[in-house]
Amino acid sequence: MTYEVAIVGASGYTGGELLRVLAVHPDVNVKVVTSREYANKPVYYAHPHLRGIYPASLKFKRLDDPDQLSDVVGDVDLVFLALPHKVSLHYVPKALEVGYKVVDLSADYRLKRVEDYKTWYGYEHPYPDLLEKAVYGLPELYGDKIRGAQLVANPGCNATSSILAVLPPAAERIIDLDRIVVDVKVGSSEAGAKPYRGGHHPEREGTARPYDAEGHRHVAELEQVIRDYTGRDVKVGFTPHAVSMIRGSLASAYSWLTKDLAPLDVQRIYAKYYAGKKFVKIVRGAPMPYPDVKNVYGSNYAEVGFALDKRVGRLAMFAAIDNLMKGAAGTAVQNMNLMLGMDEDEGLKNLVPVRP
Amino acid sequence: MTYEVAIVGASGYTGGELLRVLAVHPDVNVKVVTSREYANKPVYYAHPHLRGIYPASLKFKRLDDPDQLSDVVGDVDLVFLALPHKVSLHYVPKALEVGYKVVDLSADYRLKRVEDYKTWYGYEHPYPDLLEKAVYGLPELYGDKIRGAQLVANPGCNATSSILAVLPPAAERIIDLDRIVVDVKVGSSEAGAKPYRGGHHPEREGTARPYDAEGHRHVAELEQVIRDYTGRDVKVGFTPHAVSMIRGSLASAYSWLTKDLAPLDVQRIYAKYYAGKKFVKIVRGAPMPYPDVKNVYGSNYAEVGFALDKRVGRLAMFAAIDNLMKGAAGTAVQNMNLMLGMDEDEGLKNLVPVRP
């Protein structure tokens, strides 16, 4: 059986990556793609690497308004919304009305508490009931809920790497929940396909610099998940850094142990959460003791690891992902698989990491 | 039906790429991998991105001598030899004796004329009869012969990009065969996994510099193929350049038109040779008029294109490939598919280019 899907906002990097992944998915057909900038152009105008992968007959459709959604998209099983924040906001209720299953890749339905949208995104969320309905789409933690969901809010890339690193030790309370900091290193594709000064090659290549260091929105997702697992409100310091690569989000999180543990104890805690998770690799020992973004390039895998500095009592928690894959399109397809009743890794298992 | 294969010399970049490709091949099982450096270690010791992709039970076997080949490799349908030049030389006859089909990724059987080995590689070739038997493994040009071959010599990466760019205009004699130069830009993975000064990150990143500019061995393959198609001995100027990327070989070849042609005429000539070839994309017009190595990253595709400078009467001929894929492992698997009677693109069609 083949499912039909649509990608709304398919000309950006996330849209292109969804197309790349779905091109090798055995049971899914991309029926509709939309883009205003590339309306009526074939897919490869926005994604030159997909020339010949999709037929020239698959052209971007124009979609200007949520009200046109069902007319433009037609009869499909699931819709990916790869739209900017605050634009997706109004497409979601329309899509749900039509009866589509929805994976929303924006931030508009990730947070549960309506007041958090005021705090972090500066707007009054108009659909608080949908916030309740939405499932936070990190399948390694919320797989069961995702399976039955009509609306899944796909996590942010830096949130994903941070959560995968921090959650097991936090949930097990082996670290000081009041003293967590996260330092993320992220590639240039994270900011999207639209040129801007900080992303101009001469400005971005060779750099290592913090940004949004007084509070980056993705931390709200991390705090929400920790709260979910511990019942406690926590406040995490979070600092993303622009580094000189295209793909990759490496989260390095730090806290202090609340009890005396050996490395093997910590490893067991990670294993408790991730054993059997097909896309999480717990990295430890030879030949590379810690995660490396190069090891997950182009794939849906996450490498997770840690370092226990006994002298200091400090636990470093690491996770490396491809920000466009496990941090966006890969997880989105994983969510789709669950929502449509397929195996979680269908299609995705074809995407082996590319290295060197 | 599942075929069994072995990769001899599997710890280098070409070996790793064969493993990556074969991991998604539906009809092939990698039964044996050998490496002296990583003997008895699981695959991910050499290729950390393949952790979990292959079972830890697949360990590198030690193989020191051609005489041990059949003992170490056992019963398989085909052997990939990913060994250094002059080492592969003596493994080939042993492998053929056992009855294996062989794809040799070294240069040792690529040239037809025994004297060329003296000229380009500085040794007397000990098996001239096998040079005759070997088929030059560029499936876009020699597909029919490859199908029935027991021994296929896989082309060099820079030879592949150069041949794909130059051959159609040369074969059709629309360019001056005595005035061809090729300028290749190639990524750092081309030189293999072994560290050396020129490949050290601080020395290689940010560079653009020629090397081997007085005559690079890969030109012998290009000249041989042109001779094959035109019956003429030609001498081509060939200059590779190290540039600042990991993967990619871009050939820019130049010559002068022998008659007055319009761009469309040239395009037809490329189409004559490559129409229906699944892995060659002829690039022309919007949105990107010329090949880009980024468009084939991680895949077996080649982008081929050209630019006709009417004012000068000069034809620029371009081809962009991933040097580890279409330039090595991808073509090797394509050859294997043909030799074992499968569809040419089996497995390979799962590898969509990764961009950005």
Added chain:
Amino acid sequence: MTYEVAIVGASGYTGGELLRVLAVHPDVNVKVVTSREYANKPVYYAHPHLRGIYPASLKFKRLDDPDQLSDVVGDVDLVFLALPHKVSLHYVPKALEVGYKVVDLSADYRLKRVEDYKTWYGYEHPYPDLLEKAVYGLPELYGDKIRGAQLVANPGCNATSSILAVLPPAAERIIDLDRIVVDVKVGSSEAGAKPYRGGHHPEREGTARPYDAEGHRHVAELEQVIRDYTGRDVKVGFTPHAVSMIRGSLASAYSWLTKDLAPLDVQRIYAKYYAGKKFVKIVRGAPMPYPDVKNVYGSNYAEVGFALDKRVGRLAMFAAIDNLMKGAAGTAVQNMNLMLGMDEDEGLKNLVPVRP
């Protein structure tokens, strides 16, 4: 004695580089800088690396129209025009009227033949008399004329690398003047500070791709200089390539020898033109036989070299420069030194190449 200069259009990369160079010039003071985008902002708003190098009191002035030039710039000895093509066009006559010496970094006064502006830039040049008056500002070739000039047209970066590579063999007619091709590899800073899609980090990093392959404007400068030296009209094939680095222009030019020469003969020809030229290094033999853009990074030096492929009779001619320095600001300051009667290398000799 200290000279006063102004930089008109100082917020781009060329303007920034002029500021960097002049900061260490012992005899020159930057009195005025203009920029519309950064009007009234201190220099470091456009050039964050120059924070503290120039006083915060040096602010960009607004300059909207050539008629305001003398009012805004005031009393200075020399004006650098670092404006876009066709904008500089009308500033030059105004600056000359005021009596300023002028180094124009645009293309508007580089070509001698008025019809060339129609061909290459698509406009009717309104000041043909000034084209005659202007001196082409490549000091290694036109130093004597530059010394007495009021208007110097600073060469294009890719023209500079190409000319330095090709001119000696061309002028001495040891190569076939009808069969020259130039293949340039250039860094991302060449296209300027303004963000655009092809220069967006995810699109530019990791690439190697040709552009403007049917005829790039810089070739007109190369052809003009060859004509100057040989009295012959020549047509050169010219193909720039975007590669994955920020700075650097490497020209690889190819032609065929018209007589039988040994490498040492060719070397003597380069020496004839460049011996005693302070910023040209003829590279040959160990440890690096050919030019490398990394060896001139951040400096005004050019590395020039060649490779003679005896088998083919082909001469490869190479030159590597920093496109922002020898290809723009460095040469501009060298021209200024000559025009103001200082030593050619004043200030510039402080800028030793940065490597690795």
Added chain:
Amino acid sequence: MTYEVAIVGASGYTGGELLRVLAVHPDVNVKVVTSREYANKPVYYAHPHLRGIYPASLKFKRLDDPDQLSDVVGDVDLVFLALPHKVSLHYVPKALEVGYKVVDLSADYRLKRVEDYKTWYGYEHPYPDLLEKAVYGLPELYGDKIRGAQLVANPGCNATSSILAVLPPAAERIIDLDRIVVDVKVGSSEAGAKPYRGGHHPEREGTARPYDAEGHRHVAELEQVIRDYTGRDVKVGFTPHAVSMIRGSLASAYSWLTKDLAPLDVQRIYAKYYAGKKFVKIVRGAPMPYPDVKNVYGSNYAEVGFALDKRVGRLAMFAAIDNLMKGAAGTAVQNMNLMLGMDEDEGLKNLVPVRP
């Protein structure tokens, strides 16, 4: 007056950078350079960018043993030791005996407590009296002592960035001294000129990965300086990360405020320590609110900044340096200037940061 200096171990990256800096120093002459690998070769064999900058007559001398030091080096005012750890160890006493002033760029004399060598470097330090005599060579903090010193131990690059970031808030005890973590991002040149697998271009480019995460030696220097200023033993968590650039060390340090402070209060604390320090720029506000390694490339400057996350009570402290300059050769020359009685910025002020 011109001082004569020698560089012992001049063929590595630190040696090359010393040569680059001293080439533009008005009052210093490099009289002797030593290298075993490049013995009897001119400087540009190891440092191709310095071809023509130093005369071909300046050749590396061979020096195999500390006992040969004065014979090989002869009569100079100061010796830079740019040798590996544990090799420098025995050269220092010999150099002091001869009466040379010494700047030692190894780690062998940086730590004050003899037991720290056991802990961090695994050896029994044989010259505890010299540890006392040595001055830790961070001129921004220990300038007065450096002025009169005969032996200065030049800090580690990652120690330098970390100390510059952390010291003012730590010394003023506005942060929790028991809860400090440092996350460093460092370029590939840090590991030196010798090729190794992790530094091979295909392995290093595009990466972001932690290393030595269970305790990196440079933290001992940071802890020592904090102890110096606070009288307290502190233990800092420290995690370096290999990122995809050649030059640069960015330290991002995190702790929690011990009292309620506004950003301006924190800024005053940095200003208290760094006002008037010529090579420290406190970065704050537009246009770039935080340090960027690109802003100090090729120069001796450090950018220092911070971000106060009021919600969390967390202070992020940043410093960006060029690891070969402020992290090695630049500071070494700054120390030399002080030791020889020159202005601190002599020579160094000629090295304006190179950007983009």
